[in-house]
Amino acid sequence: MAYQQSQPRYGHCDSYFVESHDDGFYAIRAEARERARAIAKLQQRAIADELSKLTADEYQEDIMEHMEYMESQTLADVNSIDIQTEIQWFMRPYLLDFLVEAHAAFQLLPETLFLAVNLLDRYCSRRVVYKRHYQLVGCAALLIAAKYGDKKDRVPTVRELKSMCCSLYDDEMFTQMEWHVLSTLSWTIGHPTVDAFLQVALSDSAPDPEAEHMTLYIAEIALFHKEFVSTKSSILARSALALARCILGRPQASTSEWAGAYDPQTVMSLSNHLYQPSQVLSRKYASMHLSSVSATVDDFLQRQAQIARRAAAAPPTPPTPVVEEPKPVQDPFSGPHTPQKNPYGASVMQHGCLTPPITPENEQFGHGHMAKANGYPAYPTTPTPDHPSNVQQHAHYFNGYTSQQHLL
Template structure:
């Protein structure tokens, strides 16, 4: 077939988006404006897809939120440590816990792990100590293994610490094989049940119902990590601890409390009061970590809050004394006064009424004695003798715990005729 010059030898193609093709016909910027419009349209489409995905995710979360919450509450009851079993450990004592918590807190902060990783590591540590005998020289090794398991379970892969890094932080006290063996032994002891709903998981559910407030969230993180240092909060469930710490954080920051009918507002007043008693005794490692402005400086905020509370308490103590000086007391006795016992009166002083204030009885300090325990053939903890053991809580001790849980209330002497 002969070549016809009036026909095009190649088909005509449209505009090419490649950057390697130079267009000499775009003198007016037509193609560049079209490319900018296409990029803008693609960006708008991506934002719409993202908003649609978030809306669908939110709708699905609201639909299954009750089921998820029920499962989390069931799992937290199944993965709680036993404080009574930790009490009968032969070598490790409660005074060692703050030192190990400081080490885990600094390691957690150095590797920039997620907040739930620290709570999960402490839960694994306490659960292991509830089932196995832990020697004093291996206490730090168990903590490192728990932190390693928790980081592998729920943290980002690039942030998981290596055995070499943990060995360096322990000053080469343990070999590499000891970390691997302890990690395997912890998992075997816990039957490979690692999924424990932490405080931060319940806190996220509680904060989804309100407007995001980073200062309240950081303050709650501080309070929940402060509770890890004290054995009084080991039996407290994470769901209760999250709501109680959130209520205390709102009180410290003068934020309004939600309605008590909501799930996030059902806190435990005893836990809130007991947690407030430890505000003035934070660890130095915890204070340094939360003194950063990136975390809203909750430690500094609490110091200011405690100073203000102490000033208000001093003013409250001085006010009743000034009022008593000008208080008028009715000196006329009732008609049946001779039938009721009366407080002896001195001449020259105003007469006191029959119902006088009864001060609370100050109990003795808690008694701590030496305990003797042994190990059975399974390697588990077992109490073998009761001599020189810690006595059971007496009436005075129970009354002491009552005054710790709740502030002493004035009691009035009632006389029955």
């Protein structure tokens, strides 16, 4: 008997799920619910921002007092670094070039770099550091700073740092140096950086990314120089912001505001170091997402140099002669008058000619001697500030990013 295939009772069906005509209605309701949730999240975020702002205004004075106290407690001592036996100041720019490149490679936050340099300087203020371990201390400081305030997925690993150092140090050496830095600093990591004070200074003004990037560029230039190691972050932030606004032609903050209380001497010192910045730093801030502020500074310095050359080439303006009005002649016999002092002092008339007073013997009327002869104290002349010297050299000291030849 031949097998006969039975036909399906309800006809052919490709799926056990039957399309309903109510799916459009449920989809519209689901979309409306998602939209309502998004609006509620935005409203909650706005309320949270408003409450945070009110709370920040209420505790602003306490926050500033704590930040200023912490910056004084976590400040490096330049005199202690100065007595290091092996570490020299000319090594510092090459290590900072390495840290700047590593910081940019891992895309870390700006405050991470400032905190890492602070940890490095504080450690060198308390411990004798051999030059073969100088780069290792810098890597440990960068690792601690990244763990302290940066995103977890961007914190560099020991393997990555070891690769950047061309396997000069073992894995255990990074771990041991990290623990040694923390124990030396008594596990006090928190240091108010220039970036933290910069946010405070910019909180009362309209957003200006170019001025912010310019301030960070100037502040990072200051990291390379010895004279700013013991400068407080608050002073450096306000002074760098004032210089950045001057370069960009922005109006300065009022003297009654916190940002307006900058130090003019620090501003002048920062401006003297703009001429020859680190090439690594200049390339970093030449990018568009940092407003190309290094190119802006170069253009500004070129304009200032042209203005100085024109002023030096221009002939001096002759002084305008002062014409005195003739005084009325008084008749000596018209009435009583006050006797006038002899206008020639000790001069005498011989043979009808004016003779100057006699010069005392063995008396020199120079700059200081004339002042002493007249009864005034003699002061030395004010020295003219030298042109900023080039502290950057084009040789590289570390392997990977720089070579180790001069540090080993």
